[in-house]
Amino acid sequence: MILYLRLWFEFFKVGLFSVGGGLATLPFLSDMGQRTGWFSANDIADMIAVSESTPGPMGINMATYVGNKMAGILGGIVATLGEIAPAIILILIIARILKQFKEAKVVQNIFYGLRPASTGLIAAAGIGVAKIALLRLDLFHKTGAFMDLLNWKLVLLAAVIYITLVKFRKHPVLYIAAAAAVGIIFRL
């Protein structure tokens, strides 16, 4: 019981202090590992790998994974609920305030600036994914040849996906499933 409460509380803190999502929870997790001895730096590397290779928000996957390792199925659920609790409370409050002030001139001016910024942040995140997905930086540093910089097979796959996406506009998950199949069949 005490362990569940501690799990809940520790992950409540992670949810409360990590701003920005995804890998933003990482520094708090390594701090937690050092303080509680629940898991090591190696475990964290494993956690990241598993969280990235399964669907769902990374922060949630990490919480479930740690909770599970520590205290079984219920531990995973408790840790996850702890992590999402602060965000739910805060967002519900903000949503209420936002509703009241949405028409105010100053709020509209703020959002005039926020929307392109939000787009820019998402574009940067997308470029971050593209860097990992399509470039082979380690090989490029070794050989220095431009042809080695890009993973051409994956660039080709990305191009094909983009063309079919624009043309057919099917559900995104279809493209993800197809890309996974292509990856396995052709061993990209």
Place this chain on the structure above:
Amino acid sequence: MEKNRHMPILLELYLLFAEIGGTTFGGGYAMLPILQRELVEKRHWTTEEDLMDYYAIGQCTPGIIAVNTATFIGNSKAGWLGGLVATLGVVSPSVVIITLITMFLTNFADLAVVKYAFDGIRAAVCVLILDAVIKLGKKSIKDKWCWIIFLAVLMVSLLTDVSPIWLVILSGVAGCLLKPVADRSADKKERISASGKVDGDATGGDAAGADRNSEKGGKA
């Protein structure tokens, strides 16, 4: 909203966000293409603009962006209970899948098949994000000032470690300073082109406003 319609809506919220959570690889940003399709284009529950506001707020408030966005949308659709249900929906698949993996597969991420699949999935995810960004950009970048904010935020977050919190706060301030300027030049443009015809096409008007702006900027 009528009380008797709450139950189906809560169920729909839960199932929809469970589907989103279960088909999203890589977190909040990768969720965007599915949100655009399911919420904006199919159900008309929200607009691209509102979606961007949620993301912007999600960036600078604590918590995982996917959770913040789910709470926002659920709340706007069916009150606080809706926010709660949507959030539980978005995390449910993770909890189930990770629990199964920790129970049955010890080296899941090391499996060759998983690695090959993820090489492909990552390529798809960056294409999907690119497509989502283009859609957002069409809505959010309305004139020269918006382009400046967009490019500045993009460059700073690509080249430095500055926290997104600061970028969001600074662009909010920039919006306060620049919106009146943008409005003034848009007004001027409208008066000039007021030849009886109503400017129905918003994007056309905005593009013209942007031209006006760049002329002004050139002189200043």
